[in-house]
Amino acid sequence: xxxxxxxxxxxxxxxxxxxxxxxxxxxxxxxxxxxxxxxxxxxxxxxxxxxxxxxxxxxxxxxxxxxxxxxxxxxxxxxxxxxxxxxxxxxxxxxxxxxxxxxxxxxxxxxxxxxxxxxxxxxxxxxxxxxxxxxxxxxxxxxxxxxxxxxxxxxxxxxxxxxxxxxxxxxxxxxx
Amino acid sequence: xxxxxxxxxxxxxxxxxxxxxxxxxxxxxxxxxxxxxxxxxxxxxxxxxxxxxxxxxxxxxxxxxxxxxxxxxxxxxxxxxxxxxxxxxxxxxxxxxxxxxxxxxxxxxxxxxxxxxxxxxxxxxxxxxxxxxxxxxxxxxxxxxxxxxxxxxxxxxxxxxxxxxxxxxxxxxxxxxxxxxxxxxxxxxxxxxxxxxxxxxxxxxxxxxxxxxxxxxxxxxxxxxxxxxxxxxxxxxxxxxxxxxxxxxxxxxxxxxxxxxxxxxxxxxxxxxxxxxxxx
Numbered sequence: 001x002x003x004x005x006x007x008x009x010x011x012x013x014x015x016x017x018x019x020x021x022x023x024x025x026x027x028x029x030x031x032x033x034x035x036x037x038x039x040x041x042x043x044x045x046x047x048x049x050x051x052x053x054x055x056x057x058x059x060x061x062x063x064x065x066x067x068x069x070x071x072x073x074x075x076x077x078x079x080x081x082x083x084x085x086x087x088x089x090x091x092x093x094x095x096x097x098x099x100x101x102x103x104x105x106x107x108x109x110x111x112x113x114x115x116x117x118x119x120x121x122x123x124x125x126x127x128x129x130x131x132x133x134x135x136x137x138x139x140x141x142x143x144x145x146x147x148x149x150x151x152x153x154x155x156x157x158x159x160x161x162x163x164x165x166x167x168x169x170x171x172x173x174x175x176x
Numbered sequence: 177x178x179x180x181x182x183x184x185x186x187x188x189x190x191x192x193x194x195x196x197x198x199x200x201x202x203x204x205x206x207x208x209x210x211x212x213x214x215x216x217x218x219x220x221x222x223x224x225x226x227x228x229x230x231x232x233x234x235x236x237x238x239x240x241x242x243x244x245x246x247x248x249x250x251x252x253x254x255x256x257x258x259x260x261x262x263x264x265x266x267x268x269x270x271x272x273x274x275x276x277x278x279x280x281x282x283x284x285x286x287x288x289x290x291x292x293x294x295x296x297x298x299x300x301x302x303x304x305x306x307x308x309x310x311x312x313x314x315x316x317x318x319x320x321x322x323x324x325x326x327x328x329x330x331x332x333x334x335x336x337x338x339x340x341x342x343x344x345x346x347x348x349x350x351x352x353x354x355x356x357x358x359x360x361x362x363x364x365x366x367x368x369x370x371x372x373x374x375x376x377x378x379x380x381x382x383x384x385x386x387x388x389x390x391x392x393x394x395x396x397x398x399x400x401x402x403x404x405x406x407x408x409x410x411x412x413x414x415x416x417x418x419x420x421x422x423x424x425x426x427x428x429x430x431x432x433x434x435x436x437x438x439x440x441x442x443x444x445x446x447x448x449x450x451x452x453x454x455x456x
Contacts, residue, residue, distance in 0.1 A: 017320035017334075024319025024333075028310040036429050037306030038299040040324035047322060049306075052299075054429050095284050146318075146336075 063089040082141035089134040090166035133166040180226035204243030301348035343368035361421035368414035369447035
């Protein structure tokens with residue numbers, strides 16, 4: 001039974017659990033909006049959840065990744081706050097793909113190789129039948145955690161707005 | 177409009193739209209017979225592979241003549257071809273090229289449907305995990321730990337008001353479509369409830385109980401085991417269960433949150449009673 005408990009890094013202070021608290025709120029809010037979670041990758045400072053957009057006429061799924069770059073220590077929190085990168089990706093799937101799409105994939109991959117990652121810039125990526133649009137933002141976790149419904153709503157506004165922007169970018173790539 | 181080469185007399189490939197219904201396919205001689213018997217009308221539109229559109233039989237008297245009949249009575253000029261009609265509504269394609277395209281499209285769509293079915297079978301545990309998070313947060317808890325490797329999932333929640341914790345471990349047992357169809361979607365669930373015990377002697381007593389718990393190598397449903405955590409001063413009581421995920425998650429991805437909340441509430445209630453009776 002010790003094994004079970006040791007699966008968790010024991011966290012005696014809320015400070016260390018802020019990203020999990022935030023991910024929990026995101027999962028709940030997305031679920032309520034009709035996006036069930038379909039995949040989790042969760043480690044100490046990085047959580048990635050994939051949501052299925054089964055009611056969405058355009059999107060297939062949405063990925064949300066919360067990466068706490070600053071760590072969860074007391075000193076780093078005091079010095080630079082609880083900053084985290086929030087990456088939001090939207091995926092469309094086309095039922096058919098052909099050689100022209102493969103050429104486009106190589107073009108996009110080549111462009112991505114030379115692209116300097118800019119925070120807030122939308123990046124496109126092709127993978128066979130899928131096309132992804134992603135954007136990364138830096139957020140201050142403290143602005144959204146333990147702030148009640150207002151905190152969650154603030155974060156969901158960012159997510160909804162970002163997903164709308166990604167949707168516009170992906171629209172031209174969706175085929176009937 | 178000229179017609180493509182007419183089908184041979186023994187080829188059943190001619191479709192006729194009669195009184196709002198698609199009929200056929202017929203051979204040419206069958207059409208002649210049906211015209212003679214009054215089952216079909218000379219104003220009925222017809223189509224066979226190679227034709228671009230449906231046209232009334234009366235516009236092509238050479239058809240009936242070709243198959244041994246006389247030219248149909250001309251009568252009044254034919255009415256307009258039913259526009260909404262035949263091809264799209266009853267699934268009869270306009271030409272062979274369209275038909276094959278439509279068939280290919282169907283095969284691809286069916287393949288995606290199969291993949292979706294497969295994905296649902298393998299991802300239902302993650303959908304369930306999201307439902308557990310939602311239900312537990314609704315009950316006033318906050319998620320404080322999340323560990324997942326895709327198959328084994330661990331969650332821990334804390335109620336910041338009263339300090340109580342609930343832990344949840346889920347192992348999906350039927351992540352294959354065949355198993356899921358036969359057995360239903362099953363998962364091994366360990367649900368735990370913990371409270372902070374101020375008195376160190378109580379934690380030590382919990383550790384003693386934990387030692388005894390370690391003799392239970394393969395816990396069966398209903399076996400309550402105890403965990404004491406010296407670092408945080410928490411004592412947890414846990415129980416093994418097998419839950420049917422498809423009692424909560426439907427194939428259309430709808431989730432019965434209230435039922436799930438009830439399952440979690442009932443389990444926590446029992447474990448809380450046990451923990452307080454034993455260690456408080």
